[in-house]
Amino acid sequence: MLSSLRSCRRLLPTIALSLTLSACANLPGMGNDDPPPPPTLNEVIEEAAAEMVEANPGLERYDPIIAASFADIDDLSRSSTLGRMATEIAASALTQAGLDVREVRMRGSLFIQEQTGELMLSRQAQRLTANHGARAILVGTYAQSEQNLYMSMRLIRSSDAMVLSAASMRLPMNNDLRGMLGW
Known part of the structure; x- marks a missing residue:
């Protein structure tokens, strides 16, 4: 159980970074190919x-x-x-x-x-x-x-x-x- 908890703690920064980048992709001008108005x-x-x-x-x-x-x-x-x-x-x-x-x-x-x-x-x-x-x-x-x-x-x-x-x-x-x- 302790080793599973340590594995999760190591994955948390990766998961957080992944979520942040995917959220930024939806912001105007950030990885979004929508044409300007x-x-x-x-x-x-x-x-x-x-x-x-x-x-x-x-x-x-x-x-x-x-x-x-x-x-x-x-x-x-x-x-x-x-x-x-x-x-x-x-x-x-x-x-x-x-x-x-x-x-x-x-x-x-x-x-x-x-x-x-x-x-x-x-x-x-x-x-x-x-x-x-x-x-x-x-x-x-x-x-x-x-x-x-x-x-x-x-x-x-x-x-x-x-x-x-x-x-x-x-x-x-x-x-x-x-x-x-x-x-």
Whole structure:
């Protein structure tokens, strides 16, 4: 009996180590081959905005900027909750990067159609930017497929429509995105 007890005591560290390692294998990043969660709308837009600023460090020369609702690539006169939310996220990211983004909805001079937003790609950009003193416009488009959402955003100089900086994004389609698109 005493020898069995000694054998068990010698096995205890081995058993404890084995249990610890098997428990660690189930922790995130520890021997687990599960793919990381897909990026969120916020994450991809914020990363794209950072890339735009990094690609053209002199963007502050084109302040102030106004932001237009991202439009459906198949109908530039139409947006969605997703398009309006994408604009909000992008404008916030550019503001956090130090750019002067003006809130055009605070003024009565820009007509905003309910359920559409302020669509710049289908409007007279020169008139609107002059009314708001903007030297650049943030515009964007999106397209949906069965499995992905594709988005593009550009910062455009208002005086001559020259693209100052641009970024493209792709997100795997999920129920949140479908809901914002009105599916």
